[in-house]
Amino acid sequence: MASSVGFAHPTSSLIINKKDKSLSVVPSTSQLSIYKCKKPISNNISMAMATRQSERKPATTGSMKSPMTMTEKIFAKGAEKAEVKAGDNVWVNVDVFMTNDISGPGSIGIFRKEFGENAKVWDREKVVVIPDHYIFTSDERANRNVDILREFSLDQNIKYFYDITDLSNFKANPDYKGVCHIALAQEGHCRPGEILLGTDSHTCTAGAFGQFATGIGNTEAGFVLGTGALLLKVPQTLRFVMDGEMPDYLLAKDLILQASEISVAGATYKSMEFVGTTIESLNMEERMTLCNMVIEAGGKNGVVAADSTTFKYLEDKASVPYEPVYSDALASFHSEFRFDISKSEPLVAKPHSPDNRALARECKDIKIDRVYIGSCTGGKTQDFLAAAKLFLASVWVDIYTLIVPGSSGKTCSQIFEEAGCDTPASPSCAACMGGPKDTYARMNEAQASSLSPYHHG
Amino acid sequence: MAVSLSHVSYSTTFTSSASKTTVSGPSLSPHSIKVPTFSPLTVKPLNSSFTPHGARAITIAPHATSTPSSIPSDTSTTTFHGLCYVVGDNIDTDQIIPAEYLTLVPSNPDEYEKLGSYALIGLPSSYATRFIEPNETKTKYSIVIGGANFGCGSSREHAPVALGAAGAKAVVAESYARIFFRNSVATGEVYPLESEVRICEECRTGDVVTIELGESRLINHTTGKEYKLKPIGDAGPVIEAGGIFAYARKTGMIPSQSK
Numbered sequence: 233m234a235s236s237v238g239f240a241h242p243t244s245s246l247i248i249n250k251k252d253k254s255l256s257v258v259p260s261t262s263q264l265s266i267y268k269c270k271k272p273i274s275n276n277i278s279m280a281m282a283t284r285q286s287e288r289k290p291a292t293t294g295s296m297k298s299p300m301t302m303t304e305k306i307f308a309k310g311a312e313k314a315e316v317k318a319g320d321n322v323w324v325n326v327d328v329f330m331t332n333d334i335s336g337p338g339s340i341g342i343f344r345k346e347f348g349e350n351a352k353v354w355d356r357e358k359v360v361v362i363p364d365h366y367i368f369t370s371d372e373r374a375n376r377n378v379d380i381l382r383e384f385s386l387d388q389n390i391k392y393f394y395d396i397t398d399l400s401n402f403k404a405n406p407d408y409k410g411v412c413h414i415a416l417a418q419e420g421h422c423r424p425g426e427i428l429l430g431t432d433s434h435t436c437t438a439g440a441f442g443q444f445a446t447g448i449g450n451t452e453a454g455f456v457l458g459t460g461a462l463l464l465k466v467p468q469t470l471r472f473v474m475d476g477e478m479p480d481y482l483l484a485k486d487l488i489l490q491a492s493e494i495s496v497a498g499a500t501y502k503s504m505e506f507v508g509t510t511i512e513s514l515n516m517e518e519r520m521t522l523c524n525m526v527i528e529a530g531g532k533n534g535v536v537a538a539d540s541t542t543f544k545y546l547e548d549k550a551s552v553p554y555e556p557v558y559s560d561a562l563a564s565f566h567s568e569f570r571f572d573i574s575k576s577e578p579l580v581a582k583p584h585s586p587d588n589r590a591l592a593r594e595c596k597d598i599k600i601d602r603v604y605i606g607s608c609t610g611g612k613t614q615d616f617l618a619a620a621k622l623f624l625a626s627v628w629v630d631i632y633t634l635i636v637p638g639s640s641g642k643t644c645s646q647i648f649e650e651a652g653c654d655t656p657a658s659p660s661c662a663a664c665m666g667g668p669k670d671t672y673a674r675m676n677e678a679q680a681s682s683l684s685p686y687h688h689g
Numbered sequence: 690m691a692v693s694l695s696h697v698s699y700s701t702t703f704t705s706s707a708s709k710t711t712v713s714g715p716s717l718s719p720h721s722i723k724v725p726t727f728s729p730l731t732v733k734p735l736n737s738s739f740t741p742h743g744a745r746a747i748t749i750a751p752h753a754t755s756t757p758s759s760i761p762s763d764t765s766t767t768t769f770h771g772l773c774y775v776v777g778d779n780i781d782t783d784q785i786i787p788a789e790y791l792t793l794v795p796s797n798p799d800e801y802e803k804l805g806s807y808a809l810i811g812l813p814s815s816y817a818t819r820f821i822e823p824n825e826t827k828t829k830y831s832i833v834i835g836g837a838n839f840g841c842g843s844s845r846e847h848a849p850v851a852l853g854a855a856g857a858k859a860v861v862a863e864s865y866a867r868i869f870f871r872n873s874v875a876t877g878e879v880y881p882l883e884s885e886v887r888i889c890e891e892c893r894t895g896d897v898v899t900i901e902l903g904e905s906r907l908i909n910h911t912t913g914k915e916y917k918l919k920p921i922g923d924a925g926p927v928i929e930a931g932g933i934f935a936y937a938r939k940t941g942m943i944p945s946q947s948k
Contacts, residue, residue, distance in 0.1 A: 242797060334791040338846065341796025346934045346946075366792060370819075372794035380794075433844040433868060449846030449872035451932055496779055497838035501867050532843060534866055585779060665788040 247601075254415040299560035302535050303503040306444040306557055310427045318564070326358065327426035327443075329456050332412050333363040335431030342454030353388050354460035360392040360421050361385050362412040365661040368399055371668035375399075389488040392421065402658040413437035413608040417520060422526040424538035424556035429456055434525045434608045440519035441536035441546075442556050447527065467532045468504040468566035469559075470494070473512040476574030483618055484518035485610065488525040489579040489589055490571055496587045500530035501568060505559060510573040511536055518544040522542040524609045528586035560642030577626030603653075607664035616656075621645050705718055723798050724939045765903040767929065769880075771831030771860045773909075774820050775894045776812065781842035782869070784811035786851040788843075795850040802826065804847055805854025807835075820855070820893050827856040832898055835862035839881075840869025846876060853878030859900055861918065863887055874924045877932035882907075883919040891916075 233299050247604050297315045299607050300308065308316045310324030322563050331339055342497050344351065361381050366374035378396065385393035394415060396408040409415035416422050424442035428435065431453045440447035448462070472491050487510070492498075504526045506519075514522070519536045526534035538556040546554075578592035605611065657663075662671035753809065758915065782868040790807050793800040808828065809820035820830045833852065839862035840848055849872045862872070873881040882900065888907065890899065896911035905918040919926070930936035937943040 265771060280815070334788075335845065337794045338796050339795060342934075371792060375794060397778060431844060433842065435844070447844030447868055449844055449849075449875055451846060451875035451934070452871065455875075455933060496841055497864065497866070500838065500864065508905065530866055656698065665791075666783075670791065 277372045286536050296556060299564070301503070301563040301565065302442065302505060302521045302537060302557055302559040303444055303469055303533060304466055304563070305466070306425060307466045308486065309425060309555075309557065309589075314464050318354075318466050318559075318566075320466045321463055323461050324427055326456050326460050326462060327423070328358055328360060328428040329415075329453070329460075330360045330362060330412060330416060330421070330428065330432075330435065330454060331364055331381075331428035332361075332430075332432060333367070333374070333377045333381055333605045334365045336361060336363075336384075336455065337377045338450035339379060339431055339453035339457060340384050342451055343457040346454055346676065347458040351458060353390070353457045356389050357391045358460065359390050359457065360389070360394075360416065360419075361390055362394045362409065362415050363396055363413045364394075364410060364415070364659075365665065367396055367662075367672060368402070368658045369470040369668040371670065374668050377651035392419070394419075397557075406673050411611060411661055412604075413520070413524065414612060417441070417516065417545075418549070420546065420551055422553035423546065423550050424542060424554065425554055428621060429462065433676050434524050436526050436531065436533050437520050437524040437608060439523035439526070439534040440516060441542055442535060444533050444535070445523075446533045450673070464500070467501055467503040467510060469498055470531075471504050471561075471565045471568040472504060472506050472508075473568060473570045474506060474508040474573050475570070476510055476572045478510050478513060478573050479576070481578060481612070482573070482576060485513060485525075486579050487571075487573065487575060488522050488528075489581055489586070490573075490576055491569065492525070492531055492581075492587050492589065493531050494569070496528060496585060497530040498598050499526060499532075501532055502530075504529065504531045504534040505565075506536050507559075508573075510570075510571075512541075515614065516541060517614040520612065521609060521615075526584065596680035603664055606657075606659070607661055609664075611659070616644060620647050697707075705764075713790045742875075745746040763793050767925075769900040769902075770834060771858070771898070772829055773832040773834050773861075773892055773894065773896050773898045774809075774818075774828070774857075775896075776809075776816070776836070776839075776942035777888055778836035778863075779838045779841055779888060780812075782840060782848045783842055784813075784873075785809055785840065785848040786845065788845075789843060790851075791847055793847070795847055795854075801850065801854050804851045805856070808855035808857070812841050830894070831856060831858045832900060833857055833860045834881075834884075834889050834892050835860060835890075836887060837863045839865050840873075841862075841866035844868045846872045849873040849876055849878040861888065861900070863889070874927050875933045877928045877930065877935065880921060880925075880928055882921060885917050885919060888916050896930040 244470075252525070259617065260354075298317070300315060300317070304316055304318065307320075307324060308314065309665055310327075311322040313322065316322055333631070336606060340456075343353070353652075363381055367378065369375070381393070382395055384390070385395075394407050394409045396405045398404040402408055402410075405539065409419060412430070413433060413603060414437075416428070416438060417440075422441040422443060422445070423439040426443045428443055428445040429448050430445070431448060431450065433447040434443050435447040448456070454461055460520045474490075478502050487506075491504070491506075504523075506522055511519070511522075514536075519541075521536035523536065537558050544554075578590050580590050580595050582588045582595070605615055642650070649655055659674050660667075660672065662668070718754075747843075754760060786804065786807055790804065795801050795804060802939060803826075806821060806826040812820070820833075839860060847859045848869055853876070857879055859882055861884050862883045863884055865881050865883070866871075872880045873879050880900075880902070882902075884907065888909075891912065891914060892909055893911075896909050898909045898910065900906070900918070901908070902921060905917055905920045907916045908914075909916070927933060927936040930939050936944070938945050
């Protein structure tokens with residue numbers, strides 16, 4: 233980001249609610265300018281980025297520019313250009329780079345090989361390192377990979393490294409935050425208008441915050457670690473308009489499975505933007521679930537416009553100023569899909585593909601071998617709540633410690649256990665992915681289980 | 690990738706200005722990325738620590754015929770010849786390299802080789818002929834032919850790396866998942882080529898095929914049929930160089946390590 237650009241309007245617009253996003257949003261400077269401090273960032277690598285001639289911020293240049301989609305505006309900002317359009321290849325500055333224990337070591341290996349053993353990352357405060365995938369295992373290579381992250385993070389003085397050392401009890405690790413995409417949000421690393429790249433396909437989850445977020449491979453990650461920049465193609469945007477009151481038996485997972493009628497490749501190379509009254513009614517966790525699964529449609533990224541829900545969530549989390557951007561009404565969208573969510577039914581993605589959809593009621597006679605609640609798509613508080621609701625009419629959870637109202641003093645965790653579930657296990661990704669042999673849920677007997685997405689220290 | 694052309698010294702002869710300009714965006718000079726040289730520079734180019742695949746049952750022969758001078762890229766003379774392995778639609782990264790093997794770090798040469806030995810091990814048992822035979826570490830199929838959306842699923846770069854490490858040179862599919870395509874180019878491990886028709890339905894595993902990159906053509910010698918491929922375009926020189934770092938050094942975008 234252009235840390236050289238200072239803004240003269242330290243307004244309280246962090247909590248601006250762009251209520252009517254369907255209208256053209258060409259914000260005036262006073263409306264949307266966010267206080268941007270000249271951050272004292274330790275630039276170990278001096279980067280000359282893109283073209284420097286334009287000191288203007290694209291989002292605040294008035295009405296002279298062409299209409300753009302939200303994703304185009306984020307790209308323009310990242311490329312320090314007044315405007316970009318879908319199809320352009322542009323070098324963008326990366327605001328946050330995230331890596332984990334399965335891709336981090338390889339990315340670090342490439343970074344060191346290419347930039348030198350003594351090279352420093354481009355910005356130690358913009359690199360977020362989250363071990364989460366294969367943690368609770370005695371697999372030596374998996375353990376070694378976490379050690380590599382630790383050694384690198386200490387060597388590089390990485391500011392945000394969420395370490396875990398005591399594998400026997402994850403709660404004994406004050407820094408461990410569990411599944412990376414959820415931790416990114418909970419720790420305030422997801423911010424409107426920014427560009428977040430991560431070495432995991434579900435990095436797109438962060439689009440829920442009105443930012444561009446997508447997954448990259450090790451080699452590109454090595455490049456980003458050294459330069460803080462990457463060449464990206466500006467994607468076309470598919471617009472999903474979801475209106476209507478969402479029935480209480482639906483969750484965001486149903487919405488994205490609804491949208492996945494475009495198939496597992498329907499959004500390949502494209503952005504999926506979610507708008508409409510249903511979307512506006514979703515909390516941040518639900519918006520994250522929605523954007524999490526755009527990759528299951530092949531999408532490059534998913535976005536939900538930042539609004540008062542977003543700003544409220546970020547209030548006590550984001551430590552860096554941010555600047556939301558919004559699609560113009562006249563922006564060019566590749567296509568538009570409309571849904572009346574009030575008439576939608578619960579959906580199921582059957583094995584082995586996310587677009588192998590069926591209505592839940594069509595599956596009522598199918599014997600289920602195992603139920604798993606967890607990981608980045610389905611392991612947020614909201615998801616545990618929904619599951620617990622099936623066991624008890626009214627619950628409110630911190631699943632380990634808070635007493636669930638109306639439950640005679642039980643926690644959500646206890647409710648799960650009494651219902652025959654496993655005790656909620658250590659938060660990690662392995663069960664969803666299929667990790668080393670001894671990782672959670674690699675069993676062959678029918679069983680119900682749940683994993684916590686995070687813990688309360 | 691261990692295409693014969695890619696093992697020349699990176700710092701010497703590459704002068705194609707045409708290729709150089711194509712990597713950047715429409716209005717961006719590549720010179721706007723300045724990555725300083727770090728010292729001491731003790732590292733080697735990306736692929737140099739990998740031994741060439743000795744056990745290959747294929748040959749890679751630069752095309753001997755004269756090529757039209759209007760094609761500036763070196764890829765105009767690149768040819769792959771060997772057996773093909775045919776798969777269907779939506780081959781995801783779990784089938785290419787199952788998640789349990791992701792503890793292997795591709796930038797470690799030993800683990801790179803090991804990754805290759807697991808390539809496509811996640812294909813269902815309905816694939817009676819396996820990509821890599823039991824007790825082998827390399828494949829005898831240098832070309833993978835697939836349907837739509839090849840490489841969908843996760844962002845794991847291990848996927849194209851496993852294919853390349855196993856000895857595959859190119860994948861020819863109807864279409865690709867975005868991240869797989871990018872990872873293939875970034876690493877230079879395999880050429881992700883697109884076919885204009887569903888040749889996965891007309892080729893069979895074990896057919897002898899030739900890919901002529903410059904002609905954007907695939908020839909199936911077993912069936913005698915020829916197919917048009919979509920041009921690899923600007924990605925070709927990057928893959929040929931051995932990935933984005935090698936390419937960026939060749940073209941002067943970032944400093945050469947040998948200086």
